[in-house]
Amino acid sequence: MSVGKSSTPLGKVRGLGSAQHGGEHWLTERVTSIALLLLGTWLIASLLLLPKLDQRTMVEWLRAPSGAVPMALFIVVGFRHALDGVKVVIDDYVHEGGSRFAWHTLMLFLAVGGAALALYSLARIAFGAVA
């Protein structure tokens, strides 16, 4: 912990803030938001431009690298940004140490589990395991 004594700019913010992670978490949240601005626009635009929304069209779309790669990025960055954002909400509203830890752990498991399931599904589609 570096509360008060450090004289360098980095030393001043490390360990501070309600999340106790200083500026790193704040910055990561913003960098992932810029990535999602691009990836989210790509996702909406792609869904609107697809000729149909049936399963066969989806498989063809996500089998091509132009569909599979941005979707993989959207899953990874999306779940990371969601976890970072929900963490801030928990830090602001849950003050008791034990409950806060429990909420953070629950959200971490949900995010990692959800991302794994989404990536597994995408991999099956992209690598041709889906009829």
Place this chain on the structure above:
Amino acid sequence: MAASIVHRASGVALSIGGLGVLTWWLFAIASGADAYATFTKAAMHPLGLLVLVGLTWSFFQHLLTGIRHLIMDTGAAFELGINKTSAVLTFVGSLVLTAAVWFYLLGVAK
């Protein structure tokens, strides 16, 4: 104030609902035509549509307030006039974009 708390609420909705639906949707595509038909049936149910339209609105609202916050992170747009105008614009923009997407989608589906 309103734009700020709605940014949070829409962010939580997207984290749980949005990513939940995305994961279910991908899993359904990967599981084959039958599973995808189950997903589509739920999505086209009036309640399912309500959830999807709500998530679309949350997406655009969160995106627009997100851009507004990124601009404010640079120290700009704190003046009362532009601050309020930009907050109102996020609501107008998200409603227009949500309406445009769903009019287009439902038009193509039919």
